[in-house]
Amino acid sequence: MLFRSVENQIVSRTLPGTIEELSKWDDDSVLPSEQVYYQLAKDLKIAVENKTHTRLGSRLNYEMSGIASTFRKTGRSVKKWDIDQQINYKEKFLNIDKKWGNIEFWRLLKLYSPKVTSGYFLNAVDLIKTTEGISQRDETERIYLFLFQRTIYMSVLITLLCLLMGYPVAYLISRLPMKSANLLLIFVLLPFWTSLLVRTSAWKVLLQQEGVINDILVFVGLVGDLDRLQLINNQFGTIVAMTHILLPFMILPLYSVMKTIPESYVKAAKSLGANEWTSFRRVYFPQSIPGVGAGCILVFILSIGYYITPEIVGGTSGTFISNRIAYHISYSLNWGLGAALASILLVAVLILYYVYDKIIGIDNVKLG
Amino acid sequence: MSIKNQDFVTFENVQKTYDGKELVVKNLNLNIYRGEFLTMLGPSGSGKTTCLMMLAGFENSTNGEIKLNGNLINNIPPYKRNIGMVFQNYALFPHMSVAENLAFPLEVRKIEKADRDKKITRALEMVKMEQFKNRMPAQLSGGQQQRVALARSLVFEPDLVLMDEPLGALDKQLREQMQYEIKHLHEELEITVVYVTHDQSEALTMSDRVAVFNDGVIQQLASPNELYEKPTNSFVAQFIGENNKFDGKVISIDGEIVTVEVNGNEFKALAVNSGDIGEKTTISIRPERVRIDDSLENVADAEVVELIYLGDHIRCRLSVEKNSKFIVKIPNSINNYILKRGDKKKISWNAADCRALDYEL
Numbered sequence: 001m002l003f004r005s006v007e008n009q010i011v012s013r014t015l016p017g018t019i020e021e022l023s024k025w026d027d028d029s030v031l032p033s034e035q036v037y038y039q040l041a042k043d044l045k046i047a048v049e050n051k052t053h054t055r056l057g058s059r060l061n062y063e064m065s066g067i068a069s070t071f072r073k074t075g076r077s078v079k080k081w082d083i084d085q086q087i088n089y090k091e092k093f094l095n096i097d098k099k100w101g102n103i104e105f106w107r108l109l110k111l112y113s114p115k116v117t118s119g120y121f122l123n124a125v126d127l128i129k130t131t132e133g134i135s136q137r138d139e140t141e142r143i144y145l146f147l148f149q150r151t152i153y154m155s156v157l158i159t160l161l162c163l164l165m166g167y168p169v170a171y172l173i174s175r176l177p178m179k180s181a182n183l184l185l186i187f188v189l190l191p192f193w194t195s196l197l198v199r200t201s202a203w204k205v206l207l208q209q210e211g212v213i214n215d216i217l218v219f220v221g222l223v224g225d226l227d228r229l230q231l232i233n234n235q236f237g238t239i240v241a242m243t244h245i246l247l248p249f250m251i252l253p254l255y256s257v258m259k260t261i262p263e264s265y266v267k268a269a270k271s272l273g274a275n276e277w278t279s280f281r282r283v284y285f286p287q288s289i290p291g292v293g294a295g296c297i298l299v300f301i302l303s304i305g306y307y308i309t310p311e312i313v314g315g316t317s318g319t320f321i322s323n324r325i326a327y328h329i330s331y332s333l334n335w336g337l338g339a340a341l342a343s344i345l346l347v348a349v350l351i352l353y354y355v356y357d358k359i360i361g362i363d364n365v366k367l368g
Numbered sequence: 369m370s371i372k373n374q375d376f377v378t379f380e381n382v383q384k385t386y387d388g389k390e391l392v393v394k395n396l397n398l399n400i401y402r403g404e405f406l407t408m409l410g411p412s413g414s415g416k417t418t419c420l421m422m423l424a425g426f427e428n429s430t431n432g433e434i435k436l437n438g439n440l441i442n443n444i445p446p447y448k449r450n451i452g453m454v455f456q457n458y459a460l461f462p463h464m465s466v467a468e469n470l471a472f473p474l475e476v477r478k479i480e481k482a483d484r485d486k487k488i489t490r491a492l493e494m495v496k497m498e499q500f501k502n503r504m505p506a507q508l509s510g511g512q513q514q515r516v517a518l519a520r521s522l523v524f525e526p527d528l529v530l531m532d533e534p535l536g537a538l539d540k541q542l543r544e545q546m547q548y549e550i551k552h553l554h555e556e557l558e559i560t561v562v563y564v565t566h567d568q569s570e571a572l573t574m575s576d577r578v579a580v581f582n583d584g585v586i587q588q589l590a591s592p593n594e595l596y597e598k599p600t601n602s603f604v605a606q607f608i609g610e611n612n613k614f615d616g617k618v619i620s621i622d623g624e625i626v627t628v629e630v631n632g633n634e635f636k637a638l639a640v641n642s643g644d645i646g647e648k649t650t651i652s653i654r655p656e657r658v659r660i661d662d663s664l665e666n667v668a669d670a671e672v673v674e675l676i677y678l679g680d681h682i683r684c685r686l687s688v689e690k691n692s693k694f695i696v697k698i699p700n701s702i703n704n705y706i707l708k709r710g711d712k713k714k715i716s717w718n719a720a721d722c723r724a725l726d727y728e729l
Contacts, residue, residue: 267426268459270446272473273524279447282472286463 005124005339008117011109014056015043019113028107028131037089037100044078062334063119063129064108070099107131120340144324144341148348151321154239155303159250161243162299163292166250170291173251174258185255188248196245200312203241207231207313233315241313242303249302250295257291293360301349321345376402376560377423377528382432384418384584392418394584396432400562401576405554407563409571410581411607417532419581420564424530425449437527447476452521452529456536458513460505466492466516467501473524491523492516494553511542518550522557531563535570547573568608572596580604596654601641602728605652612653612694615727618645626724631689635666635722642724649724655695657721660684660707664716670694672711682707688715 012019017039025032047053057071077096093100111131112119119129126142127134136142173184191199206212209228217223231237261284269279307322314323321341328338356362377400384393393415400406408416421427422434425446434441441449460469467488474484492498495515505513514534521529531550535543551574554561565571571578572592580587580595580603588595588604599605602613616630626639628651635651642649660670673692674685681697684707688694696715698707707713 262457262459264455264457264459265461267424267446268453268455268461269472270426271424271449271451271453271530272476272520273447273450274472274476275445275447278476283461287461 001339002343003339004335005120005337005343006116006118007336008112008119009115010052010056010059011113012115014047014052015040015109018043018109022106022110022113025106025110028103028110031090031101031103032106034088034090037093040093041078041081041089042083044074045081045083048075048079060108060112062123062337063112064105066099067105070097073097074100104131120336121344123337124340124344144321147319147321147324148344151304151345152348154235154242154318154320155300158239158242158246158303159296159300161239162247162250163296165243166247166254166295167288167292170251170254170258173255174261175263188251191245191248196308197312199245200241200309203237203244203313204232207237207240232313233318235314235318237313237315238310238318238320241309242306245309246299246302249298253294253298254288254291257294258288261287289360293356297353297356300352304349305345374402375399376404376437377562378433378435379419379423380433380435382419382422382429382434384415384422384427385430391430392584393422393429396584396586398579398586398589400560402560403558405551405561405563405574405576407565407571407575407578408581409565409568409578409607411566414581415584416564416566416579416581420530420532420562423528423562424451424453450524450526450528452524452526454514454517454521454529454531454534456533458505458517458534460513460517460520462505465502465504466497466508469505469516470520470523473520477524487523487525491519494522494556495519495549510538511546514538514546518553522553522559526559528560528562531561533565534563535565535567543570544573550574572608580607582607598640599652599723599725602650602652602725605723605725606728610655610695612655612658612688612691614651614689614691616649616651618642618647618649618724621645625719628724633668633689635668636719637666637722637724638720640723641726643727648727650726650728651722651724653717653722655697658696658715658717660696660698660713660715662714662716665719666722667714667716670713670715672707672709672713675707675709686713686715 018036021036021039022032025036044053047056053071053075054068057068060071061068074093074096081092090100099105108131111129117129122129122134124144126137126145128137169184169188173181173188176184204211208214209230209232211231213231214223214228218225218228223229231240265283265287266279269283270276274282304320305322306320307326310318310320311323311326314320322345325338325341325345328334328341353362377398379396379398382393382396383391385391396415396419398419408419410416418427422429423436425441425444429442436449436451460466461472464472470488470491471484474487479487488501489498492501495518497512497515497519500508500512500516505516508516517534521531534550535546538546547570550561550563554574563571563574572595575592577589577591578595579589582603587607588600590598595604595608599608605611605613614628614630614635616628616635618626619629619634620627621639621644624639625636626642626649628635628637628642628649630651637651668688670686670688672684673687676683676685679700681699684696684698685692686694686696
């Protein structure tokens, strides 16, 4: 799948003769020679028989819109041609579609003729590879860098929220006697017994404008009936729902580490004259760091690739990069771009992991 | 030592219950003198550690008052009590070096860096650990960790040091060595130490006074030799050192001496804790006070059941008056008896060495 992000064999495979002839085309201020058009006709004839010309069309359409239809239209005509005759193909092609006389189009074809391309990756970071070199996309078309930023920003936020809420819970459970601790642990694990979809949908029930929370707020009088709060289908909804869903992944590693910290350390700190806060900050917390590290890594990595929840409650402002990847894989069928986005995400996670290792040290992570 | 025998810590009618029903500590009254080494000795579950934790401030007493230096400390949090504490598992902070561990109590007291370093060095010298200053606790052996824990509990010059079975995790030899070191430190620094242990030899070795706990009650509070020589009840007699006992019935009382009937035989004993005529009693005799002849006041028939050679003495198990666990220690000297298994002998002991105590089931 990763190879898909750079793979570009479709051009050279569909139009092998054309590409070869095109490589001799040096002066790109004039249209290519008649020989190139002849090869194109030969290649297209075969492509039409194999029905691969439309696929090539949609591939090139990523780079220049309108090409797909050119290929479809041309394909219909080429089908009837008899290629053996030495006639003027340049003219014939130009008669079918003006695009065949567009130097820009030919430059593009040459640019995308190699078997591998950086096009998908450039696309994935809002750059575009044109015949004049690499340039940034128009501001209105930029989307992916922004989405990556948002994914990381929201994942960090969700991780911090989980830590903030999970730490006291884990501490409480680790300090309670066995019986009550087990009961609380079951409550922590209870959400796992229901489907992720159900949990996310439950948030929809709670947070929507006609939902439980808004109803209560209106009933209490905090919010007017006409300006009900927009709690879902935005970032807020995604953050709330994902924090809830990922919380157990924070609590469990924290709990398992905290359980191994003997109470006598805090007692010792107090007997040495440290008050509650100091003994927590200087003695207890440093020893719970491995659990904090494990919990944060777990939640962060889970959330950075999260798909279902942002899809359901995220609206447009709360979606993640993974939603875009899924879109390219299953709707737009631009697998190359999807693969490029996924590869970048993977590398980003690896880099963050490395940075984490440098700062906290991966040896310092303990799951129990 | 002129300030000795001055009450420093007092427990007044202290009670403690965890579940609201059962008292773990029942009406405890205890005075600890300034500069004293007091050991709380008892089997596990006897309430001794609970008492220590109440003194340290980690447990609240259900009833009663605890005073330190005349001030009521029931409601003072542990970190304001200025009491040093050594824990059984040492509780050295694993993420701090030895020096940082010792600096901790000084830092929270906001002591200047230079002053701090001086105190740390002095404390480490006391326990001969100054060359391990920059090690992490995990790089030290158990004994070394114990020394550091000791130094840490002393470095801020507390009024009182509590030790909760600090030598429990060490091997026998190291434990004995540390016992002497702690004792010497106590004498040198003239601090007050409250020490908790279930090891009676440790208690006898180190303490000025020992409080023997059982069932939430102090059974006896006395100096080590008094505790051994003059136990006031059967529990203490059994718990401290080796002891031979007979169950019998008081048949006559003559001042300090009672006559006790055991299976038809009559023995004279000191009336320490025995009841009226006709009541059941347990008499106790230390093994080293018994002779294998009939020269002393109380004489009984005995049969040798087992002989164990222990170098400096021979431990001889006898069957006396249906009690087959009667122990006699025979010193290994030149003109000694040579006993064989199955020998039938007379044994005897003095009434003064034999104590009639409360009857124990």
